[in-house]
Amino acid sequence: xxxxxxxxxxxxxxxxxxxxxxxxxxxxxxxxxxxxxxxxxxxxxxxxxxxxxxxxxxxxxxxxxxxxxxxxxxxxxxxxxxxxxxxxxxxxxxxxxxxxxxxxxxxxxxxxxxxxxxxxxxxxxxxxxxxxxxxxxxxxxxxxxxxxxxxxxxxxxxxxxxxxxxx
Numbered sequence: 340x341x342x343x344x345x346x347x348x349x350x351x352x353x354x355x356x357x358x359x360x361x362x363x364x365x366x367x368x369x370x371x372x373x374x375x376x377x378x379x380x381x382x383x384x385x386x387x388x389x390x391x392x393x394x395x396x397x398x399x400x401x402x403x404x405x406x407x408x409x410x411x412x413x414x415x416x417x418x419x420x421x422x423x424x425x426x427x428x429x430x431x432x433x434x435x436x437x438x439x440x441x442x443x444x445x446x447x448x449x450x451x452x453x454x455x456x457x458x459x460x461x462x463x464x465x466x467x468x469x470x471x472x473x474x475x476x477x478x479x480x481x482x483x484x485x486x487x488x489x490x491x492x493x494x495x496x497x498x499x500x501x502x503x504x505x506x
Contacts (some may be wrong), residue, residue, distance in 0.1 A: 343447040370406065371429050371459040375422040376413075385418065392420065398440035404431020410488040419453065 399408040406425035413419040426432045
């Protein structure tokens, strides 16, 4: 279980000496995946909280250390939500807790942490890119794999067009 702050939100998950020995987010440290279960604090307006969480989700997806950040509502437990997160190392998560939009959300004290689960990918698993940039590709009918396929087809077509024909 992770240490929690006085507001019952997770603290950065490393000691100061560990932070000094790690590489920066820009050098893409090992991926860090986790989920957090949160619930509305007593007296919080659910609609307002959902809107604030949607804003947090949107802003967080553009953080440099973020691979994926989703907030999903638990349909079996009203007022509870699952945060599904992937970061470029713990440094990405630590930077997230210093971001203005995160600090603003936490200051509103609309939710509290129920549990945190750190996750580990299966050996050899390669995660597909996700997030706003990938969403744009998908909506355009293009994915990284499909882009490569289209490039290969275009190269093949160009080769066919430039090949000399026999008369």
